[in-house]
Amino acid sequence: xxxxxxxxxxxxxxxxxxxxxxxxSTSNIGDNYVSWYQQLPGTAPKLLIYENDKRPxxxxxxxxxxxxxxxxxxxxxxxxxxxxADYYCGTWDSSLSAGGSWVFGGxxxxxxL
Amino acid sequence: xxxxVESGGGVVQPGGSLRLSCAASGFTFSDYGMHWVRQAPGKxxxxxxxxxxDGNNVYYADSVKGRVTISRDxxxxxxxLQMNSLRPEDSAVxxxxxxxxxxxxxxxxxxxxxxxVTVSS
Numbered sequence: 001x002x003x004x005x006x007x008x009x010x011x012x013x014x015x016x017x018x019x020x021x022x023x024x025s026t027s028n029i030g031d032n033y034v035s036w037y038q039q040l041p042g043t044a045p046k047l048l049i050y051e052n053d054k055r056p057x058x059x060x061x062x063x064x065x066x067x068x069x070x071x072x073x074x075x076x077x078x079x080x081x082x083x084x085a086d087y088y089c090g091t092w093d094s095s096l097s098a099g100g101s102w103v104f105g106g107x108x109x110x111x112x113l
Numbered sequence: 114x115x116x117x118v119e120s121g122g123g124v125v126q127p128g129g130s131l132r133l134s135c136a137a138s139g140f141t142f143s144d145y146g147m148h149w150v151r152q153a154p155g156k157x158x159x160x161x162x163x164x165x166x167d168g169n170n171v172y173y174a175d176s177v178k179g180r181v182t183i184s185r186d187x188x189x190x191x192x193x194l195q196m197n198s199l200r201p202e203d204s205a206v207x208x209x210x211x212x213x214x215x216x217x218x219x220x221x222x223x224x225x226x227x228x229x230v231t232v233s234s
Contacts (some may be wrong), residue, residue, distance in 0.1 A: 002157065032217065032219070033219040033220070035219065035220035035221070037158070037221070039158075044208055044224040044225065044226055044227055045150075045158065045208070045210075045221075045224055046224070047220055047221060047222050047223075050213060050219060050220035050222070051219055051220065056222065086157075088157065088158050090158075090160075090220070090221075092217040092218055092219070094217065100172050100217060101160065101172055101173070101174055101175070102148065102160040102163060102172075102174075102218060103160065104150075104157060104158045104159065104160060105157075106157050107157040107158065
């Protein structure tokens, strides 16, 4: 059971837009920056979005991020077959019981139909 | 360009120990915090540990606290993970990842290719 909740899977047709949600609590998303990672099959994860809504150099603007309260959302517009991957959200959890730790969502598998 | 290369994975018996290493290049290693993350076959990402840029502060996931130790040698640009009392459920690909440089961490901007650890008799 992940601290951050993501839908297990989403799907959409090429060219469409999809959103992936990430739900947490005040001690993690509510209090810290969210980042998103793309993991293509058989490869290491790659940073897609950092500090809620910023894109690293080289990431196309089809990818967007937002945060509101204790939830965050990744948006992918103009879907391409090459976007089929697992997507993970992550953030720091400042809860005292944890003493501070990083938490990931369970991951969302994107299928481009 | 930033490169992170893990090594040290392999097959180990339950109860055994293993030391993973991550050789970093392409950036000033001593300026950045570093993480270890693992992924069991067919499962999601699991964060294990973080060490601040100077090694003075470390953080662990509850699932491995007391069994693993993260450390770094800034003179050699190397990150390590000592794992003891290994269990079959520790079998996974282990990644090292570079933090973007904030405290607390905000994101992991580079990842290694991973090293596979299999715990089996």
